[in-house]
Amino acid sequence: MIELRSVVPALAAIALAAAVSGCATTQDGSAPSRADPFEPWNRAMYAIHEPIDTNVVRPFAQAWVDYVPSPVRSAVHTFFGNIEDGFSAFNGLLQGKWEKAGNDLGRITVNMWGFGLIDIASDAGIPKGDEDFGQTFGFWGIPQGPYLFVPLMGPTTLRDGTGVVIRYYLGPITYAVNDVPLRNVLYFLGGLDLRAEALDAQKVVDQAAIDRYTFIRRAYLQRREYLVHDGNPPKKEDDE
Amino acid sequence: MNQILAQARRALVTLACAFLAVAAAPALAQEAPDAMVKRVSQEVLEIIKNDPKVQAGDQARIREVIESRLVPNFDFTRMTALAMGRNWAKASPDQQKRLADEFRSLLVRTYSGALVQYRNQTIDYKPLRADAAATDVTVRTEVVRPGQSPVQIDYSLSKGASGWKASDVVVGGVSLVTNYRDEFNEQIRQGGVDGLIASLAARNKGGAAK
Numbered sequence: 001m002i003e004l005r006s007v008v009p010a011l012a013a014i015a016l017a018a019a020v021s022g023c024a025t026t027q028d029g030s031a032p033s034r035a036d037p038f039e040p041w042n043r044a045m046y047a048i049h050e051p052i053d054t055n056v057v058r059p060f061a062q063a064w065v066d067y068v069p070s071p072v073r074s075a076v077h078t079f080f081g082n083i084e085d086g087f088s089a090f091n092g093l094l095q096g097k098w099e100k101a102g103n104d105l106g107r108i109t110v111n112m113w114g115f116g117l118i119d120i121a122s123d124a125g126i127p128k129g130d131e132d133f134g135q136t137f138g139f140w141g142i143p144q145g146p147y148l149f150v151p152l153m154g155p156t157t158l159r160d161g162t163g164v165v166i167r168y169y170l171g172p173i174t175y176a177v178n179d180v181p182l183r184n185v186l187y188f189l190g191g192l193d194l195r196a197e198a199l200d201a202q203k204v205v206d207q208a209a210i211d212r213y214t215f216i217r218r219a220y221l222q223r224r225e226y227l228v229h230d231g232n233p234p235k236k237e238d239d240e
Numbered sequence: 241m242n243q244i245l246a247q248a249r250r251a252l253v254t255l256a257c258a259f260l261a262v263a264a265a266p267a268l269a270q271e272a273p274d275a276m277v278k279r280v281s282q283e284v285l286e287i288i289k290n291d292p293k294v295q296a297g298d299q300a301r302i303r304e305v306i307e308s309r310l311v312p313n314f315d316f317t318r319m320t321a322l323a324m325g326r327n328w329a330k331a332s333p334d335q336q337k338r339l340a341d342e343f344r345s346l347l348v349r350t351y352s353g354a355l356v357q358y359r360n361q362t363i364d365y366k367p368l369r370a371d372a373a374a375t376d377v378t379v380r381t382e383v384v385r386p387g388q389s390p391v392q393i394d395y396s397l398s399k400g401a402s403g404w405k406a407s408d409v410v411v412g413g414v415s416l417v418t419n420y421r422d423e424f425n426e427q428i429r430q431g432g433v434d435g436l437i438a439s440l441a442a443r444n445k446g447g448a449a450k
Binding site: 074077078081119122123127128129130197200203204206207208209210211214215217218219222223225226227231233 | 346347349350352353354384386387388389390392412413414415418419420421422423426427439440443
């Protein structure tokens with residue numbers, strides 16, 4: 001979980017800077033792709049992100065996976081997973097996906113029996129949902145807007161990034177936990193859990209990509225398009 | 241009387257079974273695409289679970305499994321053409337061959353890294369929704385992982401002279417093949433088709449050294 005206060009100014013700064021650098025790109029002969037009009041700016045952000053991730057964030061996440069016993073990690077994952085299940089349910093409701101929302105609410109209810117720390121729902125075969133605000137906006141017909149790469153957060157778009165900001169604005173840890181040190185520990189664990197999840201995917205990207213920036217962008221945009229359309233994105237000839 | 245009837249029935253059943261076996265033989269030779277995906281993935285999963293060398297992360301052994309079990313079921317020329325898009329026609333037959341070879345190496349390497357990650361996962365095979373006469377089909381599967389949203393893995397297969405071959409794998413909406421199109425376009429824009437071949441070759445050599 002990224003702290004809201006750091007995300008909002010970052011996104012605002014990026015939107016502004018992207019708007020400025022966007023004007024510059026069209027003048028310099030290279031054709032920026034339609035999905036990524038601010039590519040030079042995004043690449044600069046990626047250049048900032050990568051060394052921090054490789055040297056600081058990733059080793060932390062790897063140590064978490066290597067040295068912390070699996071039941072502890074799984075309890076942490078389930079704890080934060082309950083919150084995400086709640087947001088998934090809410091977004092399912094916003095899109096009228098009653099069955100998905102029902103599953104998400106069912107997961108939270110069932111997992112309460114494990115004090116929110118044991119994922120009984122997964123063992124019972126209730127599938128984990130994946131709805132979020134970005135997908136809700138997409139479902140409502142809002143276009144994804146320009147692609148953005150945000151240091152520490154990763155790939156996003158104006159639409160999906162706005163969704164992330166709303167999601168963190170709604171908390172609930174920010175409001176529910178008044179003890180600042182405890183809150184920071186929770187933020188840290190949440191971030192660790194989130195980053196550890198992506199370790200395997202990152203290994204694949206490292207193996208597969210010729211140019212990581214381009215590879216990640218394409219994969220992210222494909223993935224989001226797929227999620228917005230619940231696994232049935234419209235076919236299109238993207239032969240540019 | 242009853243005994244004779246029972247005997248006759250048994251004989252008929254045997255005869256029918258023999259007929260079925262004969263009729264089924266050509267069908268087996270021409271394995272259905274969904275059956276093929278299931279058989280190949282189960283074979284490979286079996287090896288991953290039981291082979292001590294694979295479990296220990298022995299890259300040479302993992303590559304050997306991929307080369308012997310997976311590679312024969314893929315059409316790498318078609319995959320490369322799909323990844324290249326419009327640029328495929330710009331490449332000479334010789335360049336096309338080199339591209340397909342390099343792309344094949346890159347994908348095998350990628351798979352070698354990804355394969356060992358399959359642990360505690362079960363695969364659901366979705367019923368095939370395709371015409372019996374279809375020559376291009378998508379076989380849908382779902383990988384269920386505890387505590388995480390299920391991931392759909394779809395295989396695009398085409399029927400050719402030597403049976404069904406896969407030409408794409410789409411993992412959670414991300415196509416293994418078309419995900420390369422932006423990169424390929426970019427490389428070709430910068431250095432032409434030979435530039436792309438060179439950077440693929442460099443990538444493959446670099447990865448082997450790591």
